[in-house]
Structures are given as C-alpha cells and as structure tokens.
Amino acid sequence: MSTNDKVEVFGGLTRTVGQESAGCKKKLKVGIIGTGWIAEAHAIGFKEMPDVDIVAVADLIPGKAEKFCKEWGVDNVRFYPCHKSMLDTEDLDAVTVCTYNSTHAECTIYALEKGVHVLLEKPMCVTTEEALEIIAAEKKSEKILSIGFQPRFDPNMQKIKEIVQSGALGEVYYIQTGGGRRRGIPGSTFIEKSTAGIGAMGDIGCYSLDMVLNAIGYPKPISVTGYMSDFFGKSSEYNPKDYERFNVEDFAAAFIRLEGGIILDFRISWAMHMDTTGDTLILGKKAALRIPSTECWNGAPGGAMTVYSNIAGSMVETVIPLVQDTGNRFSQKIRSFLDAIHTGGEAPVPSSEILYNQMIIDGIVRSAELGREIVF
Numbered sequence: 147m148s149t150n151d152k153v154e155v156f157g158g159l160t161r162t163v164g165q166e167s168a169g170c171k172k173k174l175k176v177g178i179i180g181t182g183w184i185a186e187a188h189a190i191g192f193k194e195m196p197d198v199d200i201v202a203v204a205d206l207i208p209g210k211a212e213k214f215c216k217e218w219g220v221d222n223v224r225f226y227p228c229h230k231s232m233l234d235t236e237d238l239d240a241v242t243v244c245t246y247n248s249t250h251a252e253c254t255i256y257a258l259e260k261g262v263h264v265l266l267e268k269p270m271c272v273t274t275e276e277a278l279e280i281i282a283a284e285k286k287s288e289k290i291l292s293i294g295f296q297p298r299f300d301p302n303m304q305k306i307k308e309i310v311q312s313g314a315l316g317e318v319y320y321i322q323t324g325g326g327r328r329r330g331i332p333g334s335t336f337i338e339k340s341t342a343g344i345g346a347m348g349d350i351g352c353y354s355l356d357m358v359l360n361a362i363g364y365p366k367p368i369s370v371t372g373y374m375s376d377f378f379g380k381s382s383e384y385n386p387k388d389y390e391r392f393n394v395e396d397f398a399a400a401f402i403r404l405e406g407g408i409i410l411d412f413r414i415s416w417a418m419h420m421d422t423t424g425d426t427l428i429l430g431k432k433a434a435l436r437i438p439s440t441e442c443w444n445g446a447p448g449g450a451m452t453v454y455s456n457i458a459g460s461m462v463e464t465v466i467p468l469v470q471d472t473g474n475r476f477s478q479k480i481r482s483f484l485d486a487i488h489t490g491g492e493a494p495v496p497s498s499e500i501l502y503n504q505m506i507i508d509g510i511v512r513s514a515e516l517g518r519e520i521v522f
C-alpha cells in the first residue's frame with residue numbers, strides 16, 4: 147500500500163483505495179443482459195454512477211430492450227438479441243446479469259470467458275453443478291464476479307454479523323431462520339421451472355440463508371433433509387390468475403447440518419395460513435440472538451433485535467435498536483462492485499460463499515424429490 151492509499155470500510159468490507167478510485171476513475175463500459183423488472187434497479191443504479199457508461203443492452207424478446215431503455219432513460223446504447231452477440235461484438239468492462247434464474251450460469255460463464263467482470267443477480271443459479279461451473283470460469287478468467295445480495299449492505303445485517311463475530315454469543319450451535327408471506331406469490335417468470343428453476347427459495351429463501359450463514363462465516367453444509375410443497379400456487383382459489391402454469395415450490399423447509407456442529411433449521415414461504423414462519427434465532431453457548439421476522443419477508447430484520455444472556459446469575463435481555471438508515475441497497479451493491487473493478491479488490495459478495503447457499507437450496511430440492519437426506 148502506498149502512502150497515497152487509504153483504507154475505507156464499505157458494506158462491512160475493508161478495501162484499499164488508490165488515487166484512481168479516489169478521484170480519477172476510468173469510465174467503465176457496462177452492458178445489461180436481460181431487461182426484466184430487476185434490471186430497472188440496475189439501470190437506475192448505474193445511471194447514478196459518474197464512472198459508468200451503459201453502452202449495450204441484450205434481451206431475447208424482440209423490442210423489449212428498446213422499450214426498457216426508452217422507459218428508463220438509458221440513451222445512446224446498442225441493442226442485441228442475446229448475450230452472446232453482445233459480448234462477441236462489444237468491448238465491455240463489465241456486465242450485469244438480470245436474466246431468468248435458469249440462464250444465470252450460461253450468461254455469466256460466457257461473459258467471464260470473454261474477460262468481462264460480472265455482477266450476477268441472485269440466486270446465483272439453480273443447481274450446485276452450475277455454481278461450480280461458474281466458479282471454475284471465474285477462476286480461469288481472473289475477473290471479478292459478485293453475487294447480487296444487496297441486504298449485505300444493510301447496517302442492521304452488518305450488526306448481526308458483528309454481534310456473532312464479536313464472540314458475545316459464544317460458540318453457535320443452533321440456528322432457526324427463514325421467512326414467510328401469508329400471501330406473496332409473484333407472477334411473471336418466477337413461477338415456472340423452465341425460467342425460474344426454483345420458487346420461493348430462489349426469490350427470498352436465499353436472502354434468509356445468507357443473513358445467518360454470512361454472520362457465522364459461511365461454514366460448509368454437510369447434509370440436508372428437505373421438504374417442498376406447492377399447495378397454494380397450484381390452487382385456483384388462492385392463485386386464480388396463474389395456477390395452471392405454477393410448477394415451482396411455494397413453501398420449503400429443511401434440517402441442515404453445517405461444519406462445526408451447527409444445526410440450521412430453515413423454512414421459507416410465499417403462501418400459507420400463517421403470518422410468519424417465526425423469528426430468526428441464533429443460539430450460542432454464552433448468549434442467544436433473536437431477529438424479528440416480518441409479515442412480508444424482504445431481507446431485513448422486522449424490528450429491534452434482542453440478545454439473551456446471563457449476567458451474575460440473572461437472566462438479562464439486551465435490546466439492539468434498529469439502525470435507521472436511508473441508504474439505497476442497490477446503489478451500494480453496484481458501487482461496491484465498481485470499486486472492486488477499479489481497485490482490483492475482492493468481490494463484495496464472493497461466489498465462494500454463495501456456493502454454499504446454492505448447495506443448500508439444491509440439496510433441499512434433491513432431498514424433497516428423493517425423500518431422503520442428501521449428504522455432500
């Protein structure tokens with residue numbers, strides 16, 4: 147590190163910032179792959195960044211990319227019918243992959259093979275095999291691949307990790323987590339296996355897994371016993387508009403064994419006769435942490451957190467107030483990705499961690515289909 151460099155903490159990450167990042171940033175040429183609704187937030191975020199030019203947009207549906215750019219004020223761009231034609235033609239620094247879950251792997255791998263940095267929306271992909279293929283391409287390319295888990299940049303999420311990593315809870319041995327929506331089945335391509343690959347787990351379940359796995363240092367999963375159901379998604383009473391094409395899970399639950407002897411009790415729901423699947427609980431040998439759930443889980447604590455402990459023989463409850471922060475998580479996610487490109491730093495949300503997230507989700511699917519425990 148030179149004397150002109152400085153260290154900043156952003157999103158809970160420490161990075162080195164040199165003169166270029168501090169004020170002389172190169173304009174990065176960025177392409178957007180896929181123009182579904184999630185791409186809207188990416189386009190808005192990139193437009194806020196003075197060191198970015200969105201130069202190309204690709205979408206499989208004719209005219210969709212053009213309509214998208216007109217609606218969101220993305221000017222002076224070139225349009226392509228697929229990711230391959232765009233990447234074969236353009237000299238890009240980075241792309242953001244906002245396509246169907248089922249095409250996350252192929253788009254990301256092709257971009258990395260072309261020597262382009264990638265910001266990949268969550269979930270990382272659909273299967274463990276796809277995740278491993280992505281990581282192999284990433285390592286070969288030596289480019290930055292960051293996975294789109296913007297809740298990581300919530301100061302309350304960072305506080306959860308800070309509490310656990312401080313040792314205040316002692317050795318963690320059991321975690322209960324998940325999230326629920328009493329009625330929250332989305333539409334569009336989220337509910338078809340051909341495009342989404344997975345349902346509630348890929349939409350919101352991966353967030354709740356990341357919340358606790360990131361806090362405890364992402365230990366490797368050892369085994370998964372999983373369950374899935376689709377009672378509400380396929381019901382004409384509860385899902386009258388889309389029940390005929392619904393073929394993913396609207397509820398999942400699992401019992402997961404992690405390295406270090408930690409047990410993870412997980413459940414996630416798009417629809418059920420209940421307002422929540424329960425608060426997140428992280429039990430340690432010295433203390434425990436309760437993280438309130440929400441009625442429509444979206445990747446953030448539902449209220450003030452509480453640490454339960456014993457002090458001098460007395461049972462004590464310490465309230466951790468929520469940090470009232472107005473930061474834009476999507477902007478922070480994008481900014482951290484761009485800064486990593488400028489500085490040659492580490493990926494803000496590395497694939498090596500999210501691989502374990504993906505292994506758990508894929509393990510739940512396989513366990514539910516086979517009716518037995520899956521051992522990794």
